[in-house]
Amino acid sequence: MMASQTSLPGTIRKLDEVVVNRIAAGEVIQRPANALKEMIENCLDAKATNIQVTVKQGGLKLLQIQDNGTGIRKEDMSIVCERFTTSKLQSFDDLNSIATYGFRGEALASISHVAHVTITTRTADSKCAFRAQFIDGKLKEAVKPCAGNIGTQITVEDLFYNINTRRKALKSPSEEHAKVSEVVSRYAVHNSRVGFTLKKYGESSADVRTPPNSSAVHNIRTIYGPSIAKELVEIEHEDSRLCFKVHGFVTNANYSTKKCTMLLFINHRLVDSTALRKSLDTVYQAYLPKNSHPFMYLSLEIAPQNVDVNVHPTKHEVHFLHEDAIIESVQTAVEAKLLGSNSSRTFYTQALLPGVSFTEDDKASSSGSGDKTYAHHMVRTDSKEQKLDTFLRAPTTQGAGSSNQVSTTNREGRADRNEDNSAIEVFIDKEQTTSSKEDTEPKTQQKQRQIKLSSVLSLQQTVKDDAHKGLTEMFRNHKFVGCVNEEFSLIQHQTMLFLVNTTTVSKELFYQILLFDFGNFGNLRLSEPAPIYELAMLALDLEESGWIEADGPKEDLATYIVDFLSSKREMLEDYFSMEIDQNGNLCTVPMLLENFVPDMDGLPMYILRLATEVDWDVEKICFESFARETSNFYCVKKSLFVPTTESVDKYKWCTEHVLYPALRTSILPPSSLANDSSILQIANLPDLYKVFERC
Ligand code: ADP
Ligand code: MG
Numbered sequence: 001m002m003a004s005q006t007s008l009p010g011t012i013r014k015l016d017e018v019v020v021n022r023i024a025a026g027e028v029i030q031r032p033a034n035a036l037k038e039m040i041e042n043c044l045d046a047k048a049t050n051i052q053v054t055v056k057q058g059g060l061k062l063l064q065i066q067d068n069g070t071g072i073r074k075e076d077m078s079i080v081c082e083r084f085t086t087s088k089l090q091s092f093d094d095l096n097s098i099a100t101y102g103f104r105g106e107a108l109a110s111i112s113h114v115a116h117v118t119i120t121t122r123t124a125d126s127k128c129a130f131r132a133q134f135i136d137g138k139l140k141e142a143v144k145p146c147a148g149n150i151g152t153q154i155t156v157e158d159l160f161y162n163i164n165t166r167r168k169a170l171k172s173p174s175e176e177h178a179k180v181s182e183v184v185s186r187y188a189v190h191n192s193r194v195g196f197t198l199k200k201y202g203e204s205s206a207d208v209r210t211p212p213n214s215s216a217v218h219n220i221r222t223i224y225g226p227s228i229a230k231e232l233v234e235i236e237h238e239d240s241r242l243c244f245k246v247h248g249f250v251t252n253a254n255y256s257t258k259k260c261t262m263l264l265f266i267n268h269r270l271v272d273s274t275a276l277r278k279s280l281d282t283v284y285q286a287y288l289p290k291n292s293h294p295f296m297y298l299s300l301e302i303a304p305q306n307v308d309v310n311v312h313p314t315k316h317e318v319h320f321l322h323e324d325a326i327i328e329s330v331q332t333a334v335e336a337k338l339l340g341s342n343s344s345r346t347f348y349t350q351a352l353l354p355g356v357s358f359t360e361d362d363k364a365s366s367s368g369s370g371d372k373t374y375a376h377h378m379v380r381t382d383s384k385e386q387k388l389d390t391f392l393r394a395p396t397t398q399g400a401g402s403s404n405q406v407s408t409t410n411r412e413g414r415a416d417r418n419e420d421n422s423a424i425e426v427f428i429d430k431e432q433t434t435s436s437k438e439d440t441e442p443k444t445q446q447k448q449r450q451i452k453l454s455s456v457l458s459l460q461q462t463v464k465d466d467a468h469k470g471l472t473e474m475f476r477n478h479k480f481v482g483c484v485n486e487e488f489s490l491i492q493h494q495t496m497l498f499l500v501n502t503t504t505v506s507k508e509l510f511y512q513i514l515l516f517d518f519g520n521f522g523n524l525r526l527s528e529p530a531p532i533y534e535l536a537m538l539a540l541d542l543e544e545s546g547w548i549e550a551d552g553p554k555e556d557l558a559t560y561i562v563d564f565l566s567s568k569r570e571m572l573e574d575y576f577s578m579e580i581d582q583n584g585n586l587c588t589v590p591m592l593l594e595n596f597v598p599d600m601d602g603l604p605m606y607i608l609r610l611a612t613e614v615d616w617d618v619e620k621i622c623f624e625s626f627a628r629e630t631s632n633f634y635c636v637k638k639s640l641f642v643p644t645t646e647s648v649d650k651y652k653w654c655t656e657h658v659l660y661p662a663l664r665t666s667i668l669p670p671s672s673l674a675n676d677s678s679i680l681q682i683a684n685l686p687d688l689y690k691v692f693e694r695c
Contacts, residue, residue: 021109021113021136021137022113022114022136022163029107029110029111029114029159030166031059031170031171031176031179032055032058032059032060032063032180033059033176033179033180033182033183035059035063035107035111035115035156036053036059036065036180036183036184037183037187037270038107038108038111039065039107039111039154040183040184041107041269042108043065043067043069043152044187044191044194046067046070046071046151046152047069047070048067048068048069048151049068049193049194049195049212050067050068050194050195050197050212051065051066051067051187051194051197052065052066052067052196052197053065053066053197053198053199054066054198054199054200054201055177055180055198055199055200055201056200056201057176057177058172058173058176058177058178058179058180059177059180060158060159060160060167060170060173060176061157061158061201062155062156062157062201063155063156063180064153064154064155064201065154066151066152066153067151067152067153068149068151069151070123070124070151071122071123071124071126071129071150071151071152072119072121072123072152073123074130074143077119077121077132077139077143078132078139078143080119081108081109081111081112081117081119081134081137081139082109082137082138108154109137111156112134112135112137112138113136113137114159114160114161114163114166115157115158115159115160116133116134116135116156116157116161117133117134117135117154117155117156117157118131118132118133118134118154118155118157119131119134119152119153119154119155120146120148120152120155121148121151121152121153122148122149122150122151122152123150124150128146128147129145129146129149130143130144130145130146130148131143131144131145131146131148180198181207181208183270184198184208185198185208185223185224186265186270187270188208188210188223189216189219189220189223189263189297190263190265190268190270190297190299192210192213192214192218192219193212193213193214194212195209195210195211195213195214196208196209196210197209197210208223209222210222210223216248216249216297217229217232217249220232220249220295220297224261224295227255228251228255228295231252231254231255232249232252233249233250233251233252233337233338233340234247234249235247235248235249235250235298235330235337237329237330237333239326239329242322242325243302243303243306244300244301244302244306244329245300246298246299246300246301246330247298248263248296248297248298249296249297250280250294250296250297250298250334250337251294251295251296252337253284253287253338255294256284256288256289256293256649257292257293257294257295258291258293259293260277260281260293260294261294261296262276262277262280262295262297262298263296263297263298264277264298264299264300265299265300266300266301266302266307266320267301267302267307268299268301271318272318273318273319273327275323275327276298276327276330277296279327279328279330279331280294280296280330280331280334281293281294282331283331283334283338284338289649289650290656290657292649296334298330300326300330302326305321306320306321307320307321448520449519449520451518451519451520453518453619453623455619455620455623456515456518456623458620459515459620459627460516463512463515463516463668463670464668466668466670466671466672467668467669467670468669468670468671468673468674470674471669471671471673471674471679472667472668472669474493474498474669474679475663475664475667475669476665477493477494477664478491478492478493478498478660478663479492479493480656480660482656483502483651483652483655483656484499485638486503486636486637486638486639486643486651486655487501487502487503487636487637487638488500488501488502489502489660490682491660495684496683496684497681497682497683497684498679498681499679499680500678500679500680501677501678501679502636502655502659503635503636503638504635504673504676504678505663505667505669505678505679506631506634506635506636506659507632507635508631508667508670508673509631509635509659509662509663509666509667510592510593510630510631510634510635511627511628512666512667512668513592513593513631513666514576514590514592514626514627514630514631515623515627518575518623519574519575521576521577521590521591521592522577522590522591522594523577523579523588523589523590524588524591524597525588526586526587526588526589529581529583529585529587530585530586530587530603531562531583531584532558532561532562532565532566532584532586532607533558533559533561533562533584534558535586535603535604535607536557536558536561536562536604536608536611537554537555537558538604539604539605539607539608540554540557540558540608541554542604542605544605545608560611561607561608561611562584563584564611565580565584565607565611566584568616576590576626576630577589577590577591578590586603586607589603590630592630592634593659594658595654595657595658596634596654596658596659598633598634599636599637599639601639601641602633605633606629606632606633609632610626610629613625613629614626614629636651636654636655636659639651
C-alpha cells in the first residue's frame with residue numbers, strides 16, 4: 001500500500017497581513033481601467049473641472065491623473081492611502097443618502113498595495129504643493145513640499161509589480177488602453193461640464209479630448225463621431241411610482257451598428273446592467289436590420305435606498321430594487337421616443353397577384369399616446385411583419401453618407417458640373433398621412449382601385465400565360481440561404497441548391513408589380529423635390545446616356561425632358577404615384593414594395609430613359625415600356641460605387657427580408673428565366689451526402 005504521507009493536514013498559518021491586503025487589493029483593482037475609474041470619481045468628488053489622464057502601456061507602466069480640484073490637505077496626506085480613510089462618509093447611515101462616488105476609502109489603499117503611488121497635491125489655501133510616495137497603504141517617506149498647481153496629481157506606476165498572477169491575467173497593453181479610453185470617454189460624456197483629456201505618455205496628440213462646459217451630445221460627437229451624434233434622440237422620463245428618473249440620448253432607427261454600445265450611469269456611477277442593455281436592444285430589433293444595434297447613453301437616478309451602492313467595487317454589474325419594473329419603464333420610454341420620431345406615415349401594401357387581399361399597413365407603429373402595442377411585446381413570426389422603419393432607416397440614415405441621399409455629383413468622383421455646390425440632394429421621406437389622429441380611430445381599410453384598362457389587363461394576362469410552372473413552384477416553396485453579392489443569392493428548394501440572379505428576378509418582380517398593382521401604388525416622397533432638369537443634366541453627363549454632340553446641347557435636351565415629363569404629369573401621378581410639381585421637380589416615386597426603396601443613384605438615368613425610351617404613343621406599349629424602365633430602376637443590382645458596410649448591410653437585409661419573401665408570394669416567373677441562366681442548380685444534397693460519406 002502506498003504510504004499516506006499526503007493525507008497529513010498542512011499547518012495552518014496566519015497569512016502575512018501585507019499579503020492579505022495585496023490579495024484583497026488585487027480583487028478590487030483588476031486592471032488599469034478599474035483603478036482609473038476610481039481615481040476619476042475621486043477627482044469629480046473633489047469638484048475638478050479639468051481632468052487629464054496620461055498612460056503608458058495601457059496604464060500598466062504608468063497611469064497618471066491630474067485634476068484641478070480641491071486638493072488634499074497636508075495633514076491628511078499620511079493617511080489617504082490607508083484603508084477605510086475617507087473624507088466623505090462619517091456614519092453608516094450616510095450610506096443611504098450618499099451623493100459622492102467614493103465612500104469606502106478603499107480605492108487609493110488598494111492601488112497602493114499593488115503599485116507604486118505618488119501623490120502631488122495642493123489646496124487653494126496652501127502656498128505650495130506637497131508630494132509623497134506610498135507603498136502598501138503607508139507613506140514611504142516624509143511628505144515633501146514642492147511646486148505644483150492647485151489640485152491633485154496621482155501617479156500609479158508598475159501596476160501589479162508584486163502580483164505575478166494578476167499581471168499575467170491581463171490582456172495586451174493595447175487592450176488595456178482601449179479599456180482606459182472607454183472609461184475616460186464615458187465619464188467625459190456623462191460629466192460634460194468637466195474637460196477630459198486622455199493621452200499616451202510622450203505623445204502630443206490626445207486620444208480623447210473634451211472641453212469644459214461642453215454638452216453630452218457635443219462630447220458624443222467628438223468622441224463617438226457625428227454619424228451617431230446626429231441621429232440621437234433625447235430620453236427624459238420620470239417615474240414617481242418607482243422613484244427613479246432617466247435622462248440620456250439614444251440613436252434613432254436611422255443608425256445602427258454591429259455592436260450594442262450602452263453608456264450607463266446609475267446615480268452617476270459608471271456601471272453595467274446586462275439586463276437593461278438586452279431589454280433595450282430588444283426594443284431596437286423591431287427597428288433595425290438584423291444583427292445591428294443602437295448606441296445609447298443613459299443616466300439613471302434611482303432612490304439611493306433602492307440601489308445597493310455597497311457592492312463590491314469590481315461588480316460593475318449592478319442590481320437594484322424593482323429592477324424588472326424599472327427596466328420595463330425605461331424600455332417603454334425609449335420605444336415611445338423611437339415611435340415618435342417615425343410617426344405619421346402611411347404605407348400601402350400591394351396586392352400583386354389577383355386574389356391577394358389588400359390591407360393597410362399596421363398602424364401599431366404610429367405615434368400618440370394610449371394603448372400602444374410596443375414592438376418588443378409582439379412576437380414576430382414572419383419577416384414580413386417587420387415594420388417599415390426597420391428597413392427604411394437605411395434611406396433616412398446617415399446624412400452626408402446617406403444611402404437615400406442622392407447627391408447628383410456623379411460617380412467615379414468626376415467633378416460636378418456646378419462648382420457652387422448646387423448638387424441636388426434627394427432624401428426619401430415616406431409619404432405622410434394628413435393627420436395623426438387615427439391612433440384612436442378604427443383603422444379604415446384602404447380601397448384598391450379596380451383597373452379595367454384593357455391594355456393593362458392584356459399585359460397581365462401575358463404574364464400569367466407565360467408563368468413557368470416549375471419555377472413558380474420553386475419560388476413559392478424556396479428557403480433563402482444567403483446573398484452571394486448584390487447580383488446573386490442562394491436559395492434551396494427541396495434538396496437542391498440554386499444560384500439565383502437577383503437582378504433579373506427582381507426586375508421581373510417589379511415589372512409584374514407595376515402591372516398588377518397598376519394605379520394603386522403608395523408614394524415614396526423625396527424630402528427635397530428633385531429638379532428634373534438637374535437629373536437630366538446629370539444623366540446626360542454619364543457615358544451610359546450615350547449622348548453625342550450631334551444630339552444637340554445638353555441644356556436643350558434637359559429642358560425638353562422637363563417639359564415632356566411635365567406634360568405627362570397627370571397620368572404619371574394617377575397611375576404611377578409619380579408626382580411632378582409645377583416647377584418641374586420630381587416629388588415622389590412609386591412605392592412598389594413595402595420596405596423597399598430603389599437605389600437613388602439610378603434616378604438620373606431613370607428620368608432620362610423615361611423621356612427617351614418609353615413609347616408614349618400607343619397605350620399598351622407605353623405601359624409596358626414604362627414598367628420595364630421602372631423595374632430596371634428598382635431592381636437590385638450591383639452598385640456602381642465601392643460598397644460601404646452600411647450599403648452591404650442594407651442590400652443583404654433587403655434581399656433576404658423584402659425581396660425574396662415577395663418573390664415567394666408573388667412572382668410568376670416567365671419561362672425565359674428557365675433558360676437564360678438566371679437560375680442555376682449548383683448542388684443537390686443527396687449527391688453532396690455521397691461526397692461527404694467518403695470523407
Ligand atoms: P473614497 O473616495 O471612498 O473616500 P479613496 O480611497 O478613493 O476613498 O480616497 C480616499 C480619500 O483621498 C478621499 O476621501 C479624499 O479625501 C482623498 N482624495 C483622493 N483622491 C483625491 C483627489 N483627486 N482630490 C482630492 N482628494 C482626493
Ligand atoms: Mg474614491
